[in-house]
Amino acid sequence: MAALTLWSELGGRPLKPEEMDANFVALRDMVEGMVALGAFEGIASIDWDSDAGTVTVNTTRGRSLGPFQLPAKPIRLKGSWQSGAGYAPGDLFLVDKTVLPDAPGAYLTLTAHVAGAAAPANGRAAKGIANDIGLGLAALIVPAGKDALTFRGLYDASLKYNLNDQVVSIENGLFYYWQLYYDAPAGTAPGASIQMTSGGQTYQIGAWARVAVGNTYGSKVVFDAGRGKALDVLIADLYDKIGKLQTLAVSNNSRLNTTGDPTHPYSYTPFSTAP
Incomplete structure (x- = not known):
């Protein structure tokens, strides 16, 4: 030039x-020279990839510029997963273990969809959250934690207990510590079996499992390390009942009283101060 x-x-x-x-x-x-080039170069179209979060600019001269990465998508909290609800990329929803027992947690929507409406890929699986996840419509980002251990005191047949609830039962003058591992209706006592179905087969399984806590023989309660603090609450609740058990203890070879003397006072040392 x-x-x-x-x-x-x-x-x-x-x-x-x-x-x-x-x-x-x-x-x-x-x-x-400018006339020979024709019209000035402009934007013919813009391609947006919603999954990758990128844009590509196509010019009037046939060039493609990009892809350019866009800022991260905003995350929108949608609460608990609801079948039939519409979800867009960036929607975050919670899936309870009652809906998806094997993988509860927080899920991020990757592709816009109507929850539970997608046709199964293999033609055999049922529609629902598991199928949506299998199709890649949403992905688990934070798995649910374990159920908290909750001490509920003496077992009460009238109550409905939750997973990982812990109770105490008294059998033949002995205290037993139990934890609930399977969902069971009210009235399912520690040691009782419930009916489970899996893979087309039905079987019986114990909903509760006995937990080794400590030695409750004699007049002093001794706890295993790491369990005592939680059981301080138990002893405080039970102590006013121990006197009522002395008659039972004496008639049952004094298993609650090493002396065999109903007047012998019981003593209790909390775990935090026990040797």
Whole structure:
């Protein structure tokens, strides 16, 4: 491209006729060059990849610019998963273990969909959250934690217990510590079996499991390390009942009283101060 001769670059002297002519020739060449290129390059279309979060710009001259990464999608909290609800990329929902026992937790929507409406990929699986996850419509980002251990005191047949609830039963003058591992209806006593179905087969299984806590023989309660603090609450609740058990203890070979003397006082040392 020809250079233009400028008055300012000549120290202020007037341009010579041949210099002015050269400038006009250079300008003519520039204009003809732009005409030869046709219209200026503009944007023909923009492609947006919602899953990858990128955009690609297509120009009027057939060029593709990009893809360019967009800022992270905003996360929207949607509460508990609801069948039939519409979810968009970035929606975060919670799946309870009652809905998806094998993988409860927080799920992030990857592709827009109606919950539980997608046709199964293999034609055999049932519609629902498990199928949506299998199709890649949502992904687990935070698995649910374990159920908290909750001490509920003496077993009460009228109550409905939750998973990992812990209770105490008294059998033949002995205290037994139990933990609930399977969902069971009210009235399912520690040691009783419940009916379970899996893989088309039905079987009986114990909903409760006995937990080794400590030695409750004699007049002093001794706990295993790590369990005592939780059981301080148990002893405080039970202590007013121990006196009522003394008669039973004496008639049962004094298993609650090492002396065999109903008047012997019981003593209790909390775990936090026990040796």
